[in-house]
């Protein structure tokens with residue numbers, strides 16, 4: 282054992298090795314030395330256990346493996362084969378090529394983010410994207426903040442702090458990630474006044490709750506659940522009429538927010554941003570990365586005088602967006618202005634994907650996987666829009682269904698791969714939905730599935 286231990290090369294000796302040179306190139310000197318020390322420790326441990334001294338290339342390989350894990354970012358691209366288009370856990374909307382290019386251009390150098398090029402002096406970051414937003418929605422003014430949760434918090438804080446805001450009991454929603462209307466309201470310093478019942482709220486309920494402390498009536502989009510059966514809610518335009526009569530404001534939290542009519546794609550009608558603005562809501566807010574299909578952002582639209590008050594509020598500074606977000610949002614909005622959103626914005630491309638084309642892709646995948654020995658069939662299924670929009674609404678799709686002993690184990694292997702693949706399990710089969718997989722990802726996906734099927738205990742039944 283002593284002899285074997287003595288055979289172990291020194292760190293300096295290892296640094297002469299060509300394989301280790303490559304590690305130094307990739308990870309730098311210091312980190313490589315750490316990797317080599319780790320590999321030598323492991324070898325020493327093995328020798329003490331009775332093993333012979335490992336060859337040098339094995340030590341180098343072990344150092345390489347250690348370094349690749351150490352240097353691997355925790356945030357990584359994944360392939361979304363789940364069929365959920367706006368998947369909050371998977372980072373919501375993928376961005377268009379033009380959006381990505383605009384974000385890269387803004388990131389790689391300087392921008393006029395807060396610089397007025399005409400005047401040659403300090404400008405405001407909040408002018409960017411505003412004109413586009415106003416043009417597309419009909420709003421007088423717009424403000425972009427970090428996300429819609431921030432938009433709602435800012436609106437309530439700046440315009441209703443210390444006053445009352447009336448909202449229907451059916452709209453006291455919780456969306457994922459801990460956003461709950463009553464909690465946001467409390468945080469803003471506005472007092473929540475809930476009216477109506479869980480299933481039915483009438484205009485007279487709002488009217489009866491209005492008092493000297495009332496600042497606003499609020500509507501929140503249900504987003505992730507559906508109210509069906511014996512139900513009633515008050516349309517936005519009726520809330521607006523009542524508010525005008527009483528000198529109050531109306532806030533509309535649209536959640537997803539869409540500029541296109543989802544009904545044109547065989548889905549239920551999701552309220553559009555234009556409709557809320559046209560109905561006369563004083564402030565409308567929505568997310569940038571749900572159905573809008575852009576980068577994460579909170580979009581606030583409304584009357585110029587109110588938006589000006591929001592802009593001046595100290596909280597706005599804490600919620601401010603960066604240059605890449607504004608650049609990306611502008612590029613995404615431009616797709617809508619040019620009437621090319623369905624062709625260019627990935628979220629809409631996926632929503633609009635014709636079932637026949639999805640079937641063809643699924644068939645090709647299944648064929649290739651069968652040739653590799655898998656038991657794969659093509660079956661009808663449903664894709665989900667997700668992202669707190671159109672709850673319960675699905676789109677017809679074609680799935681590749683894999684029959685294996687343990688779909689859960691296969692799903693875990695797919696998640697552990699590089700890149701990780703997110704699938705879903707239906708009727709005890711592991712399913713892959715082409716709708717949310719980009720064409721450029723197909724070959725990598727099929728290889729990942731084959732590797733996951735081959736490796737380990739997962740056997741084809």
Ligand SMILES: *Cc1c(COP(=O)(O)O)cnc(C)c1O
Nearest residue numbers: 428429430502504536537568669
């Ligand atoms: C999604 C959603 C939010 C939060 O938006 P983020 O952009 O995730 O912060 C707020 N309200 C409603 C109704 C939503 O659907």
